Amino acid sequence: MPTIRSGFAFLAIPLLLAACGDATGDAEGEGADVAVAEEENPLAEATIELQGTGIVIPAQSGFEELAVPFGSARAPTEATLGNVLGSAIDESDTPDDCGLTFTSYEGLNLQFRDGSFVGYWAEAPYVPQTSRSEMLADQNITLVEGSTVGEEFVIGAAEGPDIAGLFDGEGDSANVQALWAGENCIAR
Numbered sequence: 001m002p003t004i005r006s007g008f009a010f011l012a013i014p015l016l017l018a019a020c021g022d023a024t025g026d027a028e029g030e031g032a033d034v035a036v037a038e039e040e041n042p043l044a045e046a047t048i049e050l051q052g053t054g055i056v057i058p059a060q061s062g063f064e065e066l067a068v069p070f071g072s073a074r075a076p077t078e079a080t081l082g083n084v085l086g087s088a089i090d091e092s093d094t095p096d097d098c099g100l101t102f103t104s105y106e107g108l109n110l111q112f113r114d115g116s117f118v119g120y121w122a123e124a125p126y127v128p129q130t131s132r133s134e135m136l137a138d139q140n141i142t143l144v145e146g147s148t149v150g151e152e153f154v155i156g157a158a159e160g161p162d163i164a165g166l167f168d169g170e171g172d173s174a175n176v177q178a179l180w181a182g183e184n185c186i187a188r
Helices: 030-040 074-085 132-136
Strands: 012-014 047-051 054-057 066-069 090-092 101-105 108-113 116-122 141-143 151-155 163-167 176-182
Touching: 047 074, 047 176, 054 074, 054 116, 066 074, 074 101, 074 108, 074 116, 132 141, 132 151
Parallel strands: none
Antiparallel strands: 012 047, 047 054, 054 066, 090 101, 101 108, 108 116, 116 176, 141 151, 151 163, 163 176
């Protein structure tokens, strides 16, 4: 299955997990604590790429690329992405009306069906800080006419896996509110 990369480098969103305060630390050894924390979680400053086929952690900081395609088992998906996203803030093992369960991180929900990763829903900080006019200038992005969920758009060719999204308004300066791919429980 092809991945949607061409022209979408803006979807590789750096995670803003920087520590607060002085990087050199204080007299109580705070700088040493930060160094130890970085050694324990070397992917803490990693980026992710949202794709129409899943999520990728690009090769960085001496680590190989880690792909989490749709169809991956839940536990390895959560373990791999948890290294970058941090601890889950919510989860459900009880299927919703669409038969999906989920694990939520700040700004990113992972959807599962029968223990397999089948979709995601992303919001800030994992969506591009790009205006509607800038997004729609790309020929691979089209508005969904007559959408019942809002100002919906699609990234990608009609024949391939795509990423859908919502703008937070109709004007040219509207921002990207959400991106999703795969299975999601969206009332239409």
